[in-house]
Amino acid sequence: MNLLTVDMLTISGTDGRALVSELSFALSPGERLGLIGESGSGKSLTALAVLGLLPAGLRASGSIRLQPAGGEPTEVVGAADRTLRRLRGRVATVVFQEPLTALDPLMRIGNQVGWAIRRTRGLRGSALRDAVLSALAEVGLDDRIARAYPHEVSGGQRQRAAIAAAVACRPALLIADEPTTALDVTVQADVLALLDRLVADRGMALLFISHDLAVVARVAERVLVLAQGVAVESGTVTEVVTAPDHPVTRALLSSARQLDAALDGRQP
Amino acid sequence: MVRYLVRRGGLLVASLLFASVALFLLLRVLPGDPANALLTVDATPEQIEAARRQVGSDRPLPEQFVTWLGQLVRLDLGRSFVSTLPVGPEITDRLAVTVPLALTAFALAIVIAVPVGYLCARWSRTWYGATISALSQLGIAVPVFWVGMLLVFVFALRLRVFPSGGFPRAGWADPGAALTALTLPVLTVALVMSASLIRYVRSATLDVLHSDYLRTARALGASSAEAMWRHGLRNAAGPVVSILGIELATTFLGTVVVESVFALPGLGSMLVKGIMQHDYPVIQGVLFVSTVTVLVIGFLADLAQRLLDPRLRRASSGRSR
Numbered sequence: 001m002n003l004l005t006v007d008m009l010t011i012s013g014t015d016g017r018a019l020v021s022e023l024s025f026a027l028s029p030g031e032r033l034g035l036i037g038e039s040g041s042g043k044s045l046t047a048l049a050v051l052g053l054l055p056a057g058l059r060a061s062g063s064i065r066l067q068p069a070g071g072e073p074t075e076v077v078g079a080a081d082r083t084l085r086r087l088r089g090r091v092a093t094v095v096f097q098e099p100l101t102a103l104d105p106l107m108r109i110g111n112q113v114g115w116a117i118r119r120t121r122g123l124r125g126s127a128l129r130d131a132v133l134s135a136l137a138e139v140g141l142d143d144r145i146a147r148a149y150p151h152e153v154s155g156g157q158r159q160r161a162a163i164a165a166a167v168a169c170r171p172a173l174l175i176a177d178e179p180t181t182a183l184d185v186t187v188q189a190d191v192l193a194l195l196d197r198l199v200a201d202r203g204m205a206l207l208f209i210s211h212d213l214a215v216v217a218r219v220a221e222r223v224l225v226l227a228q229g230v231a232v233e234s235g236t237v238t239e240v241v242t243a244p245d246h247p248v249t250r251a252l253l254s255s256a257r258q259l260d261a262a263l264d265g266r267q268p
Numbered sequence: 269m270v271r272y273l274v275r276r277g278g279l280l281v282a283s284l285l286f287a288s289v290a291l292f293l294l295l296r297v298l299p300g301d302p303a304n305a306l307l308t309v310d311a312t313p314e315q316i317e318a319a320r321r322q323v324g325s326d327r328p329l330p331e332q333f334v335t336w337l338g339q340l341v342r343l344d345l346g347r348s349f350v351s352t353l354p355v356g357p358e359i360t361d362r363l364a365v366t367v368p369l370a371l372t373a374f375a376l377a378i379v380i381a382v383p384v385g386y387l388c389a390r391w392s393r394t395w396y397g398a399t400i401s402a403l404s405q406l407g408i409a410v411p412v413f414w415v416g417m418l419l420v421f422v423f424a425l426r427l428r429v430f431p432s433g434g435f436p437r438a439g440w441a442d443p444g445a446a447l448t449a450l451t452l453p454v455l456t457v458a459l460v461m462s463a464s465l466i467r468y469v470r471s472a473t474l475d476v477l478h479s480d481y482l483r484t485a486r487a488l489g490a491s492s493a494e495a496m497w498r499h500g501l502r503n504a505a506g507p508v509v510s511i512l513g514i515e516l517a518t519t520f521l522g523t524v525v526v527e528s529v530f531a532l533p534g535l536g537s538m539l540v541k542g543i544m545q546h547d548y549p550v551i552q553g554v555l556f557v558s559t560v561t562v563l564v565i566g567f568l569a570d571l572a573q574r575l576l577d578p579r580l581r582r583a584s585s586g587r588s589r
Contacts, residue, residue, distance in 0.1 A: 051486075051487055053483060053486055053487060056393060057393070081491070081492065085489055085490075085491055086489075088486065088487055088488065088489045089487070089488045089489030090489065093487050093488055093489075094484075094487045096480060096483070096484060096487075098480060101479065101480035101481065102480045102481060102483075102484045103481055103484065104481040104484075104485075104499045104503070105481070105503070105577075105578075105579060106499075106502050106503055106506075106576070106577060106578060107498075107499065107502075115485070115488075115490070115498065116488040116489070119488065119489045119490060120488070120489050149578045149579070151578070151579050152578075162484070165484075165488060166487075166488065169488060169489065
């Protein structure tokens, strides 16, 4: 039984041009899939489509089904917002790329995590307060951060807070949309390790979106390569890295190698 | 916050001092002696001298300024050269017309603009949303007096439900008549003000609707209404509040036009009369009171914004990270 089944998903823009074409993939509970491609390849739109959160003007067709363990499958494409609201957070949620804008600048971090927990788990009062603090502790943030506003903490701490809010909803599927791209290189590794640990501990499935093959290879088991909205290659990380088939995959691979080489060259 | 209040309050006082100097100097460098207001064209030099002594324009500028400042501190705005009545009480009388007019119009404009601007943003992709948006654009281009005249034509001349102008001699002692007299002026100002306010509310709402944090809230299970209520309202309020401060100040000064269309005895018409008659104490008094009002409104708007946005509080909270 699959947790997420995407079947012939097509996303078209206002002008009718297809931004994602006939994309199909599936994810079973606890599985980790990397969605990789250059910018504009449709990876983030796919993530938004899974939650039914495509920007106004974009249309999805085909099928996206979410089925939590022991639950009925729900079709996302064309579903009413009321139906989708029950899935968002509880069954699947997203950690976005830019943690500064993804958090409300005028609300204390603890409250933002708190609202997510309250909505999805129905906690109130001191139980809610404890849940917020333990959610923050789980991502390595102390009580002080709960009272801080997003601008008062560092970029890495902001992304940890966003991850805490998402994970605290206890989703079966966590979608991470370029979660480390906006961070300093030194912080990137920490946040990746954190995601890796949380997903393993909770048995969550992970849909990890990135343009960086090196990053995807560290957290995902399988990868799906997108180029201009079309799936061009898929397989296990090892397969794709050792024997890339498509020119786009080879380009992504060689840019990852170049970066590695450049970094190695700077080692003493 | 206390440190900020002290600093911002100090700035307020400094601006007031600066404004009083500027006001005083501006009027003095204008050609024409204030004593002329008391004289006929064929006045003799002796009469001119006597008039100058009477209004104090024979003394050196610094001395005149110190006298004026001394009066201000005692909240005494001097006496009119023309009527010889004290200026302060007349301003108070006039404010009894201008303040209710400006505040009611302001409140009405907010009541109109906030929901309309919000819906405009919500419906920005539909033809009706675009139509309201275009109409508000048109509303900005229309001058105040024209709206006033249009309302007079429809409601006073045709339908005869409201007076075309004037204010009851008894003032607020006759509240019914005072309210009917102010209805059309209030509508005029409110309509014109809401036209531009709608634009601001619309763009602030659009910013919020396209914001990442709203999307995050939705991804975490919030309904669009909940996300808007919990995150959108406060975020959109910031830019709107700063505009509201400016709009309220503008209305205060802009009542001149409305008061002349509707023949209202407000602050604006007092100023116009003062200018015509070279009545310096009246001009100074009215301008000073308006300046104080505008500066205080600005102060309050700044304060409101600070309370709304923690990012602005960072500097004074003494803790950056």
